[in-house]
Amino acid sequence: MSDSNVKIFDTTLRDGEQVPGCKLNTEQKVIIAEQLDVLGVDVIEAGFPVSSPGDFKSVEAISKIVKNATVCGLTRSVENDIKVAAEALTYAKHARIHTGIGTSDSHIKHKFKSSREAIIERAVRAVKYSKSFVEDVEFYAEDAGRTDNEYLARVCEAVIKAGATVLNIPDTTGYCLPSEYGAKIKYLKENVKGIEKAILSCHCHNDLGLATANSIEGVINGARQIECTINGIGERAGNTALEEVVMVLKQHPYLNLDTNINTSMLYGMSQLVSDSMGIYTQPNKAIVGANAFAHSSGIHQDGVIKNRETYEIINPKDVGVTESAIVLTARSGRAALAYRAKNVGYELTKIQLDEIYANFLSFADKKKEINDNDIHQIIETSNVYQQIISA
Ligand code: KIV
Numbered sequence: 222m223s224d225s226n227v228k229i230f231d232t233t234l235r236d237g238e239q240v241p242g243c244k245l246n247t248e249q250k251v252i253i254a255e256q257l258d259v260l261g262v263d264v265i266e267a268g269f270p271v272s273s274p275g276d277f278k279s280v281e282a283i284s285k286i287v288k289n290a291t292v293c294g295l296t297r298s299v300e301n302d303i304k305v306a307a308e309a310l311t312y313a314k315h316a317r318i319h320t321g322i323g324t325s326d327s328h329i330k331h332k333f334k335s336s337r338e339a340i341i342e343r344a345v346r347a348v349k350y351s352k353s354f355v356e357d358v359e360f361y362a363e364d365a366g367r368t369d370n371e372y373l374a375r376v377c378e379a380v381i382k383a384g385a386t387v388l389n390i391p392d393t394t395g396y397c398l399p400s401e402y403g404a405k406i407k408y409l410k411e412n413v414k415g416i417e418k419a420i421l422s423c424h425c426h427n428d429l430g431l432a433t434a435n436s437i438e439g440v441i442n443g444a445r446q447i448e449c450t451i452n453g454i455g456e457r458a459g460n461t462a463l464e465e466v467v468m469v470l471k472q473h474p475y476l477n478l479d480t481n482i483n484t485s486m487l488y489g490m491s492q493l494v495s496d497s498m499g500i501y502t503q504p505n506k507a508i509v510g511a512n513a514f515a516h517s518s519g520i521h522q523d524g525v526i527k528n529r530e531t532y533e534i535i536n537p538k539d540v541g542v543t544e545s546a547i548v549l550t551a552r553s554g555r556a557a558l559a560y561r562a563k564n565v566g567y568e569l570t571k572i573q574l575d576e577i578y579a580n581f582l583s584f585a586d587k588k589k590e591i592n593d594n595d596i597h598q599i600i601e602t603s604n605v606y607q608q609i610i611s612a
């Protein structure tokens with residue numbers, strides 16, 4: 222693996238599936254997993270096998286069909302969780318157990334009623350036990366975002382010694398600022414003995430809308446895996462959106478960080494997940510929202526028609542969207558009307574356009590958005606229609 226390569230760990234089927242009201246059956250999960258594999262993700266977190274017989278069945282079914290990606294199962298630092306996950310992963314070509322425990326003082330005190338030392342012992346036991354089943358063991362320090370860095374470094378050191386090959390540093394509550402999260406990753410890179418034997422992984426939640434920024438700051442500071450979901454779905458305000466981090470890295474090549482993702486599949490993947498889960502994607506969602514490549518103000522439309530790059534930093538084809546949309550509303554100018562009229566077969570002169578534009582504005586003031594049928598109607602009822610069709 223080159224040092225510029227950032228692994229994409231997709232957790233749509235585990236953390237993503239924790240969205241209230243969302244339930245996928247095994248068949249739907251298998252279809253999504255197959256597509257994630259083709260998309261080029263490095264790891265598919267297929268579920269939390271001990272949590273229910275249905276989840277076990279899904280992880281097992283996904284393990285059987287995934288060809289390239291590593292298939293991962295989540296566990297707590299509990300022996301039975303680990304044993305059951307290993308069983309569910311039996312058929313995976315590349316299997317990973319993702320085990321861990323809360324490390325913040327809040328989790329240690331309130332969730333576990335335990336002590337820092339006892340938590341390290343449990344973490345080490347869980348990693349060692351996982352290693353008795355698979356070589357590839359990832360450890361998560363839950364609530365690492367609010368865990369004291371010095372203690373977190375001790376936890377990381379201990380689990381690397383026990384055999385963990387990936388260290389997940391979750392900002393479980395979405396609390397960190399990008400500078401803080403980046404500094405945490407840097408601190409671990411510089412202070413954990415044996416860190417060169419493991420990959421640091423960013424797992425950020427979006428409670429303050431900072432999940433993407435935090436993950437990017439994490440990889441800038443030395444992490445080499447990002448945990449994310451399609452459309453950013455997940456617990457509460459969701460997880461880091463896969464399509465966002467992948468496109469940030471692609472559009473900023475000077476960062477010298479890349480992924481194995483086939484970006485032209487991103488839009489289709491977003492639709493598949495949204496349709497299967499019955500979760501509507503907000504129109505202004507970055508990269509995959511319905512308006513991500515739609516231009517509606519006259520000034521922007523004029524610019525985009527002259528040259529797409531005036532108002533677009535991404536070529537829509539790069540993410541699987543066929544073309545930018547010029548949306549006609551009462552805010553649109555003549556350039557946009559002429560462009561859309563041409564698309565439906567009318568080549569208008571300047572005088573014809575002036576005449577039709579006045580009709581267009583009064584029509585658009587009544588109707589929010591003008592579609593192709595409306596354009597025909599506006600032109601056909603104008604004084605210059607005869608001129609246009611006889612030209
Ligand atoms: O957010 C989190 O801390 C998690 C862990 C279980 C990895 O999802």
Ligand code: ZN
Pocket residue numbers: 236391393424426456
């Ligand atoms: Zn999470």
